[in-house]
Amino acid sequence: MGRTTPRRRDRIRAETSSEIKTIALKHLTAGGAEAVSLRAIAREMGMTASAIYSYFDTRDDLITALIADSYASLAGVMEAAGAGGSDTGAADRILAVATAYRQWAISHPEEFRLIYGDPVAGYQAPEDDAVREAEDRACAVLLRLVETGWPVPEHPAAEPYEWADFGDGYTRRVRELFPDLPPAAVALALRTWGRMHGQVALEIYGHLRAQLVDPAKLFRAEMLDLTRMLGADPTTSR
Amino acid sequence: MGRTTPRRRDRIRAETSSEIKTIALKHLTAGGAEAVSLRAIAREMGMTASAIYSYFDTRDDLITALIADSYASLAGVMEAAGAGGSDTGAADRILAVATAYRQWAISHPEEFRLIYGDPVAGYQAPEDDAVREAEDRACAVLLRLVETGWPVPEHPAAEPYEWADFGDGYTRRVRELFPDLPPAAVALALRTWGRMHGQVALEIYGHLRAQLVDPAKLFRAEMLDLTRMLGADPTTSR
DNA sequence: TCATTGACTAAATGCCGTTCAGTTCTTGTA
DNA sequence: TACAAGAACTGAACGGCATTTAGTCAATGA
Numbered sequence: 001m002g003r004t005t006p007r008r009r010d011r012i013r014a015e016t017s018s019e020i021k022t023i024a025l026k027h028l029t030a031g032g033a034e035a036v037s038l039r040a041i042a043r044e045m046g047m048t049a050s051a052i053y054s055y056f057d058t059r060d061d062l063i064t065a066l067i068a069d070s071y072a073s074l075a076g077v078m079e080a081a082g083a084g085g086s087d088t089g090a091a092d093r094i095l096a097v098a099t100a101y102r103q104w105a106i107s108h109p110e111e112f113r114l115i116y117g118d119p120v121a122g123y124q125a126p127e128d129d130a131v132r133e134a135e136d137r138a139c140a141v142l143l144r145l146v147e148t149g150w151p152v153p154e155h156p157a158a159e160p161y162e163w164a165d166f167g168d169g170y171t172r173r174v175r176e177l178f179p180d181l182p183p184a185a186v187a188l189a190l191r192t193w194g195r196m197h198g199q200v201a202l203e204i205y206g207h208l209r210a211q212l213v214d215p216a217k218l219f220r221a222e223m224l225d226l227t228r229m230l231g232a233d234p235t236t237s238r
Numbered sequence: 239m240g241r242t243t244p245r246r247r248d249r250i251r252a253e254t255s256s257e258i259k260t261i262a263l264k265h266l267t268a269g270g271a272e273a274v275s276l277r278a279i280a281r282e283m284g285m286t287a288s289a290i291y292s293y294f295d296t297r298d299d300l301i302t303a304l305i306a307d308s309y310a311s312l313a314g315v316m317e318a319a320g321a322g323g324s325d326t327g328a329a330d331r332i333l334a335v336a337t338a339y340r341q342w343a344i345s346h347p348e349e350f351r352l353i354y355g356d357p358v359a360g361y362q363a364p365e366d367d368a369v370r371e372a373e374d375r376a377c378a379v380l381l382r383l384v385e386t387g388w389p390v391p392e393h394p395a396a397e398p399y400e401w402a403d404f405g406d407g408y409t410r411r412v413r414e415l416f417p418d419l420p421p422a423a424v425a426l427a428l429r430t431w432g433r434m435h436g437q438v439a440l441e442i443y444g445h446l447r448a449q450l451v452d453p454a455k456l457f458r459a460e461m462l463d464l465t466r467m468l469g470a471d472p473t474t475s476r
Numbered sequence: 477t478c479a480t481t482g483a484c485t486a487a488a489t490g491c492c493g494t495t496c497a498g499t500t501c502t503t504g505t506a
Numbered sequence: 507t508a509c510a511a512g513a514a515c516t517g518a519a520c521g522g523c524a525t526t527t528a529g530t531c532a533a534t535g536a
Contacts, residue, residue, distance in 0.1 A: 198436025
């Protein structure tokens with residue numbers, strides 16, 4: 001009964017929907033989020049702006065779709081960088097993922113801003129399943145990095161972590177994927193995220209422009225220290 | 239010849255200008271950057287939107303003024319936190335500044351987004367003197383933190399830093415304020431910034447909401463490790 | 477074959493930033 | 507004190523925007 005081949009109408013609909021997204025993405029990368037206007041997209045498609053409402057309930061929904069697609073692209077890049085053959089050292093994998101994160105941000109600045117910034121006014125982080133899934137994928141890459149060096153000696157003064165410290169849904173998904181990792185390891189993965197993110201965010205938003213000639217150099221130094229935090233110091237692991 | 243008391247007209251002008259900013263800020267905190275509309279501000283002031291153009295050449299200029307004011311407020315909070323009596327340990331001062339940074343962000347989320355995000359479409363980080371000055375003040379607070387624990391043993395694999403690695407103007411201002419600090423210390427201060435910023439940015443933009451029950455706890459752990467990076471481990475300095 | 481449904485248009489609503497011509501009133505000076 | 511200059515402001519307009527609504531038309535599935 002289940003129909004394998006999509007019906008003609010559904011196919012056309014999917015094509016139009018993806019054409020809208022493609023043009024929207026083009027405008028985004030060309031002129032930032034403000035340039036994503038339903039009228040401009042429709043104009044380019046030879047349609048009326050209101051026609052787009054058959055495909056996206058509102059402009060924000062279209063933006064959310066762009067976020068989901070962009071985040072999936074970032075997650076893919078991170079996964080590829082984190083996969084590295086089994087001959088790759090732990091520190092190298094960490095540096096590879098971090099570099100991939102930064103490089104993706106640099107080559108897709110507007111998409112990065114879309115995901116991690118707030119380019120759409122009054123726009124609250126959407127409760128979108130596709131977005132959450134991409135975020136989980138990115139998170140999983142970091143968890144895999146932590147897993148390699150685990151257990152890492154805790155900072156003496158740090159408070160212990162428990163599962164109750166994390167969101168319910170998140171806890172469930174993490175424990176399913178990484179049954180052997182304790183809560184403290186998850187906390188470490190989130191700290192890793194923050195550490196990678198900090199410098200990249202500052203750089204993308206232009207806050208290191210006047211200070212640094214080569215932001216990559218500072219990022220390398222920071223990520224090198226990160227390997228230590230994850231118990232994968234390159235001086236000992238290679 | 240120099241007139242000390244401002245003329246009546248100048249005074250009124252300054253008052254109107256600051257009233258515009260006050261209302262703009264009110265709308266910002268209430269509804270995000272999108273809510274800062276010249277028409278809405280003028281409406282509230284009993285004026286026409288075009289009247290505002292006597293005070294700010296464009297909406298973006300008004301936004302830039304808001305950024306400068308907000309950044310100055312953040313810098314002030316950081317300075318206060320970093321001042322701590324001479325009896326305060328180095329680690330405590332670091333934690334105080336970091337906590338101040340995060341707390342300010344949490345209590346002024348829209349201003350934080352204004353400074354470090356990209357709420358205004360197609361808006362490039364302005365080359366505004368007042369903004370740069372506030373950024374320098376915040377930077378100076380971090381440099382003072384680094385200064386306390388300096389010298390910190392470098393990570394073995396890290397590349398050495400030279401003054402040529404930094405922007406010209408920035409280098410000049412830093413060396414004037416901190417004649418004794420070497421380039422590597424400046425690099426460490428910028429890394430400190432990135433590390434503080436990373437988690438706070440993720441939190442403010444809602445990216446830790448689904449994951450963490452208490453983001454402050456993770457931030458504490460990260461900042462505790464930061465004290466180590468700055469050579470001010472609380473276990474040894476207290 | 478035919479009623480239904482989805483894609484689409486056209487027009488309108490009410491926002492917005494910005495421009496411009498014209499008005500009013502304050503100001504410093506002749 | 508009279509007056510020219512200029513600042514502050516109004517009102518109308520332009521072109522842009524998201525969104526809503528009523529209506530058209532053709533593909534669809536029973």
